[in-house]
Amino acid sequence: xxxxxxxxxxxxxxxxxxxxxxxxxxxxxxxxxxxxxxxxxxxxxxxxxxxxxxxxxxxxxxxxxxxxxxxxxxxxxxxxxxxxxxxxxxxxxxxxxxxxxxxxxxxxxxxxxxxxxxxxxxxxxxxxxxxxxxxxxxxxxxxxxxxxxxxxxxxxxxxxxxxxxxxxxxxxxxxxxxxxxxxxxxxxxxxxxxxxxxxxxxxxxxxxxxxxxxxxxxxxxxxxxxxxxxxxxxxxxxxxxxxxxxxxxxxxxxxxxxxxxxxxxxxxxxxxxxxxxxxxxxxxxxxxxxxxxxxxxxxxxxxxxxxxxxxxxxxxxxxxxxxxxxxxxxxxxxxxx
Amino acid sequence: xxxxxxxxxxxxxxxxxxxxxxxxxxxxxxxxxxxxxxxxxxxxxxxxxxxxxxxxxxxxxxxxxxxxxxxxxxxxxxxxxxxxxxxxxxxxxxxxxxxxxxxxxxxxxxxxxxxxxxxxxxxxxxxxxxxxxxxxxxxxxxxxxxxxxxxxxxxxxxxxxxxxxxxxxxxxxxxxxxxxxxxxxxxxxxxxxxxxxxxxxxxxxxxxxxxxxxxxxxxxxxxxxxxxxxxxxxxxxxxxxxxxxxxxxxxxxxxxxxxxxxxxxxxxxxxxxxxxxxxxxxxxxxxxxxxxxxxxxxxxxxxxxxxxxxxxxxxxxxxxxxxxxxxxxxxxxxxxxxxxxxxxxxxxxxxxxxxxxxxxxxxxxxxxxxxxxxxxxxxxxxxxxxxxxxxxxxxxxxxxxxxxxxxxxxxxxxxxxxxxxxxxxxxxxxxxxxxxxxxxxxxxxxx
Ligand SMILES: Cc1cc2nc3c(=O)[nH]c(=O)nc-3n(C[C@H](O)[C@H](O)[C@H](O)COP(=O)(O)O)c2cc1C
Ligand code: SF4
Ligand code: SF4
Ligand code: FES
Numbered sequence: 001x002x003x004x005x006x007x008x009x010x011x012x013x014x015x016x017x018x019x020x021x022x023x024x025x026x027x028x029x030x031x032x033x034x035x036x037x038x039x040x041x042x043x044x045x046x047x048x049x050x051x052x053x054x055x056x057x058x059x060x061x062x063x064x065x066x067x068x069x070x071x072x073x074x075x076x077x078x079x080x081x082x083x084x085x086x087x088x089x090x091x092x093x094x095x096x097x098x099x100x101x102x103x104x105x106x107x108x109x110x111x112x113x114x115x116x117x118x119x120x121x122x123x124x125x126x127x128x129x130x131x132x133x134x135x136x137x138x139x140x141x142x143x144x145x146x147x148x149x150x151x152x153x154x155x156x157x158x159x160x161x162x163x164x165x166x167x168x169x170x171x172x173x174x175x176x177x178x179x180x181x182x183x184x185x186x187x188x189x190x191x192x193x194x195x196x197x198x199x200x201x202x203x204x205x206x207x208x209x210x211x212x213x214x215x216x217x218x219x220x221x222x223x224x225x226x227x228x229x230x231x232x233x234x235x236x237x238x239x240x241x242x243x244x245x246x247x248x249x250x251x252x253x254x255x256x257x258x259x260x261x262x263x264x265x266x267x268x269x270x271x272x273x274x275x276x277x278x279x280x281x282x283x284x285x286x287x288x289x290x291x292x293x294x295x296x297x298x299x300x301x302x303x304x305x306x307x308x309x310x311x312x313x314x315x316x317x318x319x320x321x322x323x324x325x326x327x328x329x330x331x332x333x334x335x336x337x
Numbered sequence: 338x339x340x341x342x343x344x345x346x347x348x349x350x351x352x353x354x355x356x357x358x359x360x361x362x363x364x365x366x367x368x369x370x371x372x373x374x375x376x377x378x379x380x381x382x383x384x385x386x387x388x389x390x391x392x393x394x395x396x397x398x399x400x401x402x403x404x405x406x407x408x409x410x411x412x413x414x415x416x417x418x419x420x421x422x423x424x425x426x427x428x429x430x431x432x433x434x435x436x437x438x439x440x441x442x443x444x445x446x447x448x449x450x451x452x453x454x455x456x457x458x459x460x461x462x463x464x465x466x467x468x469x470x471x472x473x474x475x476x477x478x479x480x481x482x483x484x485x486x487x488x489x490x491x492x493x494x495x496x497x498x499x500x501x502x503x504x505x506x507x508x509x510x511x512x513x514x515x516x517x518x519x520x521x522x523x524x525x526x527x528x529x530x531x532x533x534x535x536x537x538x539x540x541x542x543x544x545x546x547x548x549x550x551x552x553x554x555x556x557x558x559x560x561x562x563x564x565x566x567x568x569x570x571x572x573x574x575x576x577x578x579x580x581x582x583x584x585x586x587x588x589x590x591x592x593x594x595x596x597x598x599x600x601x602x603x604x605x606x607x608x609x610x611x612x613x614x615x616x617x618x619x620x621x622x623x624x625x626x627x628x629x630x631x632x633x634x635x636x637x638x639x640x641x642x643x644x645x646x647x648x649x650x651x652x653x654x655x656x657x658x659x660x661x662x663x664x665x666x667x668x669x670x671x672x673x674x675x676x677x678x679x680x681x682x683x684x685x686x687x688x689x690x691x692x693x694x695x696x697x698x699x700x701x702x703x704x705x706x707x708x709x710x711x712x713x714x715x716x717x718x719x720x721x722x723x724x725x726x727x728x729x730x731x732x733x734x735x736x737x738x739x740x741x742x743x744x745x746x747x748x749x750x751x752x753x754x755x756x757x758x759x760x761x762x763x764x765x766x767x768x769x770x771x772x773x774x775x776x777x778x779x780x781x782x783x784x
Contacts, residue, residue, distance in 0.1 A: 046527040047694050049735055068734035074527050097731030101700035134724055137707045160693060179522065179693075182505070184703040186693035 002079040006030055006053075007087045019072035019083055020051055024262065030085050031262075033095075033124050035102070035209050036161035037073035039264050044166050045073035048159060049098045050124060054091045057082035069094055092128075099128050104135040105184065106210075107156045115211030117224040120263060121159065123293070142187060147177065147196045150216050150275055151205060155187050158212035164188065164204040171268050172200040188212070199238060202274040206257045206265045217275055218246075218254035227253055229291060232283035238270035244289050245280075252278045263293050339593040339606075340567060342555040342575050343548070347435045353470065355477040358438040364483060366557040370446050371491035374557075379450035383553060385561025387573035392418055392509075392546030393624065393664040395648050398553075404533040405451055406541040414542040415453040416518065417444060417550050419460040419467075420502055420509035423624035424686055425666030428577035429547035431589040433460075433467050437474035441497065443550035445484065446557055448495050451543055456497045459514050462504035471499050506690035510738045511544040512536075513692065524692050525738035546664075548577050569595035572647035576662070578607075582669035585609035598622075598644045598651075599636050602669060615671035619754075622651055623663020625683045626743030628750030629676070630660050656750065676755040677762050680747055681709040687744035698741040701732040705748055712762050722759045726752050 001012050004022050007030045013022045023031045032053055037045030045051070051073045055066035060080025069091060072083075084091060103125060110116040142155035160179065165188075168175035176198075177190040190196060196204070205213045227246040234241045246254045255274045257265040277283065351357040358364070370379050384399025405413060417440065421429040433440055440458070448456045460468050475497055478484040486494045500518055502508045508517045512526035515537050536542025552574060556564045565573045572594040581587045584602065586609035592601065601607045602617065611617050620635040621627060637644055639658035644650050651662045670679065688702040708725050711717050725748055733745035752759065 046737060047696070049695050049697055052735060071527070094731060094735060098696055098735065101696045101704075101731070104700050104704060135704065137704075159696070160699065162694075181693075182507070183688060183691035183693045184699050186699070 002077050002081070004077040004079075004081045004083065006083045007085050013077060015076075017077050019053055019055075019070070019075050019077055019081075020045075022077050023053075023072065023083075023085070032072045032085055033128060034073055034262065035120055035124060035159060036163060038163050038166070038207055039260075039262070040266070040268070041163060041166040041170060041207070044163060046071050047162055048102065050095060050102070050128070052091065052095060052098065054084040054088045055081060056084055095128050096130055099125055100130065100133070100135075102159055103129065103133065105140040105156075106159075107139060107141075109157075113154075113157065113211040114214045114219055114224075115157075115208075118263075119211060120209035140184060145189075146216070147190050148201070150202060150271065151196055152214050152216050152219065153188060154212050154214065156212075157210045158188055158208075159210055160186060160188070161209055163207040163209065164213055167204050167207050168196075168198075168201070171203050172198040174198065199270050199272070200268060202271045203257060203265065203268050206259070209263075215254055215256075215274075217278075221253045222248050229289035231258060231286040231289045233286065234273065234277065234283050236270060236273055239273060240267040240269065241273060242267045243269050243273055243283070245283060245285075250280070252280060254278075258289070259291075259293075261293060339591070339596065340575065341591045342564070342567075343432060343439065343551050343577065344435075344589070344591045347431075352436055353434075353438075353474070355438060355474070355481060358436065362558075363438055364442055366554045367442050367446050367449075367483065368489055370449055370557050371489050371493055376450045376452055379446065379553075379557060382556055382561040383450070386552075386556045386564035387561075387568075387571060388549065388552055388556060388564065389572070389648065390546055391548035391552070391576065391665070393423065393626075395662065398545065398549055401533065401545075402451060402543060404531075405543055406534045407452070408541070412455065412540050413451055413453045414537045414540055415444065415448045415451055415456040415550075416511075416514065416537060416542055416544045417456070417458040417547055418509060418511060418514060418544050419458050419464070419547045420506075420514060421464070421547070421664075422461055422506035422509050422690075423626065423664050423666055424683065425579060425581055425621060425668040426624045426664045427579045427581075428589050428665060430464060430467055431579075432547060432551060432577065433464075434470060437470050438478070439551045439554055440471070440547055441474050441478055441484075443553045444497050445478075445488065445495055447543070447545070447550055447553050448497075449493055450553075453543075454494060454496070456495065457518060457537070458497065458499045459508070459518055460499060460501055461508070462502050465501055468499050468501045475499065505692075506686075507692045507738075507740060510740065513738070514544060515542065524694050525740075527737055567593050569645060569647050570649055572649060572662075576646070576665055578646070578665045578667050580608050580667045580669070582667075583612045583615065583671035583674070584669045585612055592646055594645075594647050596646045598646055601646055601667070602636075608667075608669065611669070611671050613671075615673065617669065618672045618674055619670045619676065621660075621666070621668040621670075621747075623661045624666035625668070625686065626746055627661040627663040628656055628659070628746050629754065630658075630750070631754045634658050634754070635660075656746070657753075660750070676751050676758050677709065678713060680751045681706065681713055683747045684709055684744065687740065691740060691744070692738075695735075695737045695741070697732040698736045698744065701728050701741075702744045704728055705744070712759065715762070715765075717759075717763045719760065719763055722752060722756065722763070 003012050006023050009026050011022055011026050032051040034051045035048040052069040053072045054069050057063045059078030145153045147153050165178055179186050180189045205215050227248050230245045232245050244256050244258050245252050257269045260266050346352050346361050380402050388398045389395040419429055444456050505523050507513045508523040510525045513523040517523040532542040567574050575591050576594050578590045590607050603610045617632040619629050619631050621629045638653045648662045651660050653659045684706045688706040691698045691702045693699040705728055708721050729745040729748040732741045
């Protein structure tokens with residue numbers, strides 16, 4: 001066991017735990033944001049650098065601080081380690097820098113992006129970024145590619161988190177896509193626009209933190225916050241059969257894997273469950289899914305409005321003269337979009 | 338006169354050939370190691386020599402060797418880093434081209450010390466003709482029983498292979514090199530684990546620079562103590578310096594560590610002074626990634642002491658007033674050089690060479706290049722200079738591998754020491770006299 005202290009809160013964790021996992025055990029605001037780490041994917045993490053933290057004391061044995069911020073998702077704790085996340089202004093500034101880097105070439109086309117509302121990059125930018133950009137050059141552009149009949153790749157939005165590559169390696173029976181080229185022209189691509197056609201390929205859509213890989217059977221059917229997530233299951237011979245159905249009225253618009261509170265998929269599902277079973281009668285419904293990460297989805301539906309109010313309060317306080325800002329009548333009415 | 342340990346025989350006709358190399362004492366170190374020493378004794382001599390990695394970081398080689406894990410039944414590998422791609426560095430090429438057997442001998446001896454049955458020389462794609470030279474040398478060595486089974490009847494078996502890269506600077510970073518050697522995309526690995534524990538094919542691996550491995554030969558020959566008697570303090574032995582830029586005698590020089598920088602630049606023995614009688618303006622002392630220093634700070638430390646060609650003296654003053662010995666790529670600039678233009682060129686390089694794995698380096702290097710471009714085009718503002726400073730500070734230390742730092746340091750040091758030049762570009766833009774040359778470069782870059 002090792003004792004680690006993050007932002008002044010101590011926790012005992014098994015040896016080999018990462019700083020990120022330890023922070024998640026503590027929970028709350030001190031959990032560093034993540035974009036490329038995914039708990040179900042081996043060797044994920046380390047790329048995006050959003051989860052960086054400052055290690056102010058290496059361990060009880062060797063108390064020296066670490067000279068540079070470290071990726072919390074890939075750094076294991078040592079007994080006696082002390083870590084700063086929210087309590088270090090330098091670190092928050094460095095993280096804001098990472099967020100800025102992730103956004104300078106991002107098209108910011110949220111209004112026409114299917115991921116909007118459940119996008120990790122939106123959440124990240126909203127919580128850790130800065131208003132406005134200092135980037136004044138043309139953004140990088142790629143052609144949109146259909147990789148197979150179910151998935152569309154919109155490379156402009158990709159943040160090269162490598163999650164889809166690891167999913168293809170670890171979950172499907174053969175990877176036919178990967179990263180080609182290097183630097184800021186690196187891109188996700190298939191071998192000569194090969195179709196990604198494989199029983200589990202749809203999971204790549206779920207692990208993609210942004211709108212780079214989207215479900216063609218769902219494209220533009222609805223904004224996600226107009227849909228209601230329901231957990232459901234079926235007896236499937238290929239996968240766990242544990243899914244999330246997204247309803248608009250009586251209609252199932254899409255089927256996805258379930259995610260945990262950090263937005264990471266808990267059970268991989270097969271393409272048949274994802275793309276073929278879009279009738280309520282295909283499923284045993286368990287009940288409404290709880291989502292507290294993407295507030296627009298949850299607040300629009302079943303959750304109490306408390307969380308949303310708190311969130312709006314927080315935004316308001318961040319504004320100059322925010323305390324004087326009042327919300328218009330009905331602003332918190334879920335039917336008022 | 339400085340002693341030469343590596344390039345002592347480089348001028349000898351036919352030294353590339355095994356018989357000539359052996360006539361001049363070649364492979365006697367290997368013989369000594371195989372016949373009279375245990376592997377541990379070789380490691381001890383390397384430790385005693387104080388040899389430090391010549392690839393750039395200067396990490397003590399003996400210490401690196403003693404870290405290698407030795408689990409039973411698991412092969413170990415020695416890998417030679419011949420990717421030499423840092424702008425301004427061309428010493429490894431010279432050594433391999435001239436005296437390939439020195440490297441081969443070093444590879445076999447190092448592999449004996451580390452218990453490696455197999456070793457690889459990973460060489461950059463642009464050096465394909467050097468790869469051929471190495472392959473010929475290896476073929477000769479096999480024929481003479483210096484490679485293969487039961488080398489010199491010692492019972493030690495060893496195979497050495499040359500692998501040509503595809504031309505990527507990043508494949509010089511040791512874990513990207515290992516990935517590339519395994520046939521994968523050359524992305525640096527996230528450490529730990531370090532190669533000494535899990536390197537090539539997951540096995541314990543030592544990666545060393547060409548010059549480091551070559552230096553093992555004289556260390557075995559004369560002993561670690563003799564090697565350590567050359568140099569100053571923790572900078573022992575000799576070092577190959579690739580001297581380029583506005584000097585009278587560019588080339589590769591073997592120096593005893595500790596030569597004063599001033600002597601290195603101005604003496605006839607080395608660079609022979611600044612070309613065309615011009616004045617010295619600045620030096621990049623250890624390959625393009627190390628901080629640039631203006632003439633006064635490269636010749637003397639901030640405390641006014643004469644600066645020496647050693648790891649410690651060049652680093653004296655930290656980044657505020659010092660730099661690094663790095664890989665020994667010594668780039669000299671005369672008074673007519675545009676620091677901003679040169680920086681743009683370096684930054685363009687790092688932008689082009691970033692592997693793209695981590696966000697700060699992938700996005701930041703290109704952003705910096707674009708801003709420098711804008712400044713050179715005469716469209717920059719003073720705020721752009723501050724923005725550049727801020728961007729480099731947000732890349733440095735936040736990336737997976739040191740390429741992010743390598744891209745940041747030139748920017749930071751150029752602004753730190755030559756801010757007024759950036760301001761001049763902002764004010765005068767295109768009227769600056771070297772702009773024609775810049776446009777030529779610019780067109781090449783876009784073609
Ligand atoms: C971007 C990058 C490029 C590098 N290129 C080289 C290279 O071309 N040759 C080299 O010997 N070391 C290079 N290095 C350093 C290697 O990672 C490694 O430290 C070195 O090969 C170790 O050998 P040494 O201890 O003998 O110096 C590079 C490092 C980085 C981060
Ligand atoms: S397509 Fe999505 S999952 Fe794949 S690397 Fe890009 S952002 Fe990550
Ligand atoms: S710092 Fe640059 S080169 Fe190194 S891993 Fe990150 S993106 Fe690749
Ligand atoms: S989540 Fe840790 S680096 Fe991306």
